[in-house]
Amino acid sequence: YFMYILISFPFIAIYNSGAALFRSMGDSRTSMNIALMMNFINISGNAILIYGAGWGVAGAGTATLTSRMVAALMMLLLVSRRGDKLHLHHLLRVRFQWPMVKRIMRIGIPSGIEGSMFHIGRILVQSLIASMGTTALAANAIANAIAGFANIPGTAIGLATVTVVGQCMGAGEPQQAEYFTKRLLGMVYLSLFVITLGLSLMVEPMVGLFKLSQASSALAVQVLRICFIMNALFWPLSFSLPQALRAAGDARFTMVVSVCSMWVFRIGLSYLLGKYLGIGLMGVWIAMYIDWVCRSICFTTRFFRGKWKLKRVL
Numbered sequence: 001y002f003m004y005i006l007i008s009f010p011f012i013a014i015y016n017s018g019a020a021l022f023r024s025m026g027d028s029r030t031s032m033n034i035a036l037m038m039n040f041i042n043i044s045g046n047a048i049l050i051y052g053a054g055w056g057v058a059g060a061g062t063a064t065l066t067s068r069m070v071a072a073l074m075m076l077l078l079v080s081r082r083g084d085k086l087h088l089h090h091l092l093r094v095r096f097q098w099p100m101v102k103r104i105m106r107i108g109i110p111s112g113i114e115g116s117m118f119h120i121g122r123i124l125v126q127s128l129i130a131s132m133g134t135t136a137l138a139a140n141a142i143a144n145a146i147a148g149f150a151n152i153p154g155t156a157i158g159l160a161t162v163t164v165v166g167q168c169m170g171a172g173e174p175q176q177a178e179y180f181t182k183r184l185l186g187m188v189y190l191s192l193f194v195i196t197l198g199l200s201l202m203v204e205p206m207v208g209l210f211k212l213s214q215a216s217s218a219l220a221v222q223v224l225r226i227c228f229i230m231n232a233l234f235w236p237l238s239f240s241l242p243q244a245l246r247a248a249g250d251a252r253f254t255m256v257v258s259v260c261s262m263w264v265f266r267i268g269l270s271y272l273l274g275k276y277l278g279i280g281l282m283g284v285w286i287a288m289y290i291d292w293v294c295r296s297i298c299f300t301t302r303f304f305r306g307k308w309k310l311k312r313v314l
Contacts, residue, residue: 004061011065011072018075023163025085030078034071041067110255111246117259121267128270129284136281139219142210143285146220147227150199153191154236157184158243165247174248174309181244181303188236196228203228223285230289237296241303249311250302257298266291 015038019031045063049055055062080088129140161184168177199206207220242254266288273283302308 001057001061004058004065008065008068011068014072015068015075018079021079023159024166026163026167028159028163034074034078037074038067038071041070107246107249107251110251114251114255114258117262121262124267125270125284128274129281132274132280135213135215135219138212138216139223140281140284142207142212142216142220143223143227146199146203146206146224147231150192150195150228150231151235151239153195154188154240157188157191158240160184161240161243162247165244169248169311174306177244177248178303178306178309181241184244185236185240188240189232192232192235196232200225200228219281223282226289227285230292234289234292234296237300238292239295241299242295245299245302245308248308250308253302253308254299257295261291261294261298265294 015034019034022028022030042063045066046060049059049063053059130137161181164180164184165177168174168180203221203224207217207224210217212220242258245251245254269287269290270284273279273287274281275283277283279286
């Protein structure tokens with residue numbers, strides 16, 4: 001299955017690049033429609049190839065690869081439309097403009113390092129949780145699934161923040177970028193407050209849907225009740241605000257803060273609190289909250305000092 005996913009990376013890269021292009025023009029519907037089509041092909045392909053053809057893991061990999069190939073092809077066709085503000089004039093005659101590539105890499109490389117370190121950190125934390133036993137492992141999986149649901153609107157608004165701030169900075173209007181960042185951040189807080197309030201009232205029935213053991217269910221509920229509070233307070237400043245800084249070209253600062261906070265607090269404190277002090281799964285989540293607080297302080301300070309307004313990307 002990994003080999004199929006590995007082969008599909010160039011195709012998903014083409015889709016992501018095209019989707020970013022359309023979002024930069026303020027058109028998020030096109031990328032959404034292609035994503036829906038890609039997921040439909042993937043899901044239906046899994047059903048046909050796994051259960052119908054009996055291909056097993058190969059069927060799942062083939063469906064994923066096919067869906068990403070189709071999405072990449074559709075995106076290439078769409079970015080070649082002459083009617084759009086940004087489009088490819090000659091798809092087969094694309095040449096690298098190395099000065100522009102270097103400028104793009106100033107944002108891309110720090111963001112890539114940040115994402116890589118984040119996923120490596122998650123693997124290390126997950127291995128720590130796995131060593132705590134099946135009760136903690138099951139409770140953590142369910143808590144992550146439910147808590148992640150609350151962040152969906154915030155993630156979507158974060159993508160909009162990149163587009164809006166990027167356009168403002170490109171137009172030479174840093175004050176407008178600051179204004180819209182505050183407005184969008186307020187929207188993230190509002191959406192999180194409403195969703196986390198609703199989820200906190202339904203947390204026990206939602207956890208009960210997963211048919212866990214009594215111990216796992218109780219632990220998941222305990223984790224989620226605290227998570228909803230911390231999520232509503234610190235998640236926007238930790239993950240939505242740095243989107244604006246990256247869009248303004250301040251990607252190196254966000255990378256340094258994110259990587260250092262991840263390894264010192266989220267990973268280091270997870271082992272200290274969860275393993276050596278014996279707090280268990282709750283210690284791992286407390287370490288994550290401390291990571292969020294550190295990020296929030298650093299990103300908020302950077303934002304109000306205004307140094308990011310002086311960045312020039314392209």
